[in-house]
Amino acid sequence: MSFLDPLQQEERAETYRLFGYLLMDIPEPELIREFEIYADIPIDESYEEICEDFIRIFSEGDLPNFEGYYREMLYRDIPIDLSLDDVQHFYWTAGVAIDEEFDLPADHVSMELLFMSYLIEQNLVDLQIEFLKRLCRWIPLFCDALYKKAKTDFYKEVATSLKEFVLSECEGRG
Numbered sequence: 001m002s003f004l005d006p007l008q009q010e011e012r013a014e015t016y017r018l019f020g021y022l023l024m025d026i027p028e029p030e031l032i033r034e035f036e037i038y039a040d041i042p043i044d045e046s047y048e049e050i051c052e053d054f055i056r057i058f059s060e061g062d063l064p065n066f067e068g069y070y071r072e073m074l075y076r077d078i079p080i081d082l083s084l085d086d087v088q089h090f091y092w093t094a095g096v097a098i099d100e101e102f103d104l105p106a107d108h109v110s111m112e113l114l115f116m117s118y119l120i121e122q123n124l125v126d127l128q129i130e131f132l133k134r135l136c137r138w139i140p141l142f143c144d145a146l147y148k149k150a151k152t153d154f155y156k157e158v159a160t161s162l163k164e165f166v167l168s169e170c171e172g173r174g
Contacts, residue, residue: 012169013120019162020113023065024104026054032154039161045152053152063149067107070138090131091115094124109142136170139163 018038021031029047036043043050057063064070067087087107091097096118104111112135119128143163150156 009120013117015165016113016117016120020110020117022158024110026051035158039157041157043154045154049152050154053150053155057149057155061149063145065109065142066105067112067138070141073141090127094119094122094127132169135166139166
């Protein structure tokens with residue numbers, strides 16, 4: 001996809017937003033249908049099975065869904081500042097304040113995916129490129145972990161599709 005084509009920009013923003021909302025909370029049936037169309041696959045599990053899997057993975061489970069965990073994994077043997085001030089600095093630079101209604105940390109996977117959608121919508125190309133570099137480092141690891149933890153094909157497909165999408169973005173810009 002091109003950073004310059006307006007139609008592709010809209011598509012990219014919608015894709016980041018879709019994944020952000022899929023990983024934020026138990027997805028509404030409409031969101032599941034939207035993913036079904038995006039992935040071009042039938043979702044065979046019931047809504048209840050998908051809800052139970054979300055709760056098992058994210059609420060009761062031990063799947064880390066924030067960048068700090070993966071950064072620590074990646075840079076365990078390298079002395080770097082692992083503070084999340086820099087992710088908040090990205091938000092601040094773009095003029096974004098995290099709304100208290102989200103009740104999620106700044107480095108939560110959903111927050112970062114929604115932020116990338118915002119950067120695209122605002123045509124903040126330089127920030128997109130820099131923020132994408134962050135996503136390229138940790139989102140594939142998160143997706144691998146999600147795939148292993150998921151019991152439903154739905155969340156396995158979300159993990160696979162998100163990883164493929166981010167890696168394709170990384171190839172062109174990261």
